[in-house]
Amino acid sequence: MNIVLLGAPASGKGTQAEMLSKKFNLYHLQTGGIARELAKKDERIKEIVDSGKLVPENEMSMYVMDLLKDEKPEMKDILFEGFPRFISQYEALERFLKNKGDDIDAVISLEISKEEVVRRISSRVICSKCGEVFNLVTNPPKEKGVCDKCGGELIQRDDDKPESVEERFEYYKNNTEKLMEYLDSHKKLERVDGNRPIDVIFEDLSKFIETLK
Numbered sequence: 001m002n003i004v005l006l007g008a009p010a011s012g013k014g015t016q017a018e019m020l021s022k023k024f025n026l027y028h029l030q031t032g033g034i035a036r037e038l039a040k041k042d043e044r045i046k047e048i049v050d051s052g053k054l055v056p057e058n059e060m061s062m063y064v065m066d067l068l069k070d071e072k073p074e075m076k077d078i079l080f081e082g083f084p085r086f087i088s089q090y091e092a093l094e095r096f097l098k099n100k101g102d103d104i105d106a107v108i109s110l111e112i113s114k115e116e117v118v119r120r121i122s123s124r125v126i127c128s129k130c131g132e133v134f135n136l137v138t139n140p141p142k143e144k145g146v147c148d149k150c151g152g153e154l155i156q157r158d159d160d161k162p163e164s165v166e167e168r169f170e171y172y173k174n175n176t177e178k179l180m181e182y183l184d185s186h187k188k189l190e191r192v193d194g195n196r197p198i199d200v201i202f203e204d205l206s207k208f209i210e211t212l213k
């Protein structure tokens, strides 16, 4: 079973992807994480990620395919988070999986309003050491400024700063919404209300994924 989870920045797709991949034993492929790793060694990618822009679409597809060849060569049971974001990426992924005799079983979109995005992002912090994400309102750390998991310092991601948030939302709208229209017209998109509490969304998504088995 291969599933794609889409959503605007701070839609909760990372949290849901982590919970769902554990529950359904899926390999969690997160392109935001891949991009942030690459940014540590590549100044050009760092600039793209920090400013809230997107890595060129074909380049990102290449990173994903390369990673899959190494990490998940059988191409089964993958939860794609944040990828594909463009029609070209969707088609590349579909082709790639079909070559291996597999397919994309479902695309889920976590829908969220811009106001909610801004509200959530302003309270999101991330561990500078292990990458664990906290929300100061909905999921605060036990000790202020300190990661529960590894004791690392909690910081705000550069691309979560207000000047980047607006740009990321616009990019999301301009690029991914074209993909969503395409998927809607092919009746392949499951839209889920992402403005609700984490556990309620998780229950909904779990029920939906059960139907795919």
Ligand code: AMP
Residues within 6 Å of the ligand: 009, 031, 032, 033, 035, 036, 048, 049, 052, 053, 054, 055, 056, 057, 060, 081, 082, 083, 084, 085, 086, 089, 159, 168
């Ligand atoms: P995210 O954590 O999903 O919001 O992604 C963080 C950043 O990673 C994005 O702002 C992009 O710079 C990059 N990125 C993630 N997924 C993709 C993708 N499918 N195509 C291009 N760039 C991506």
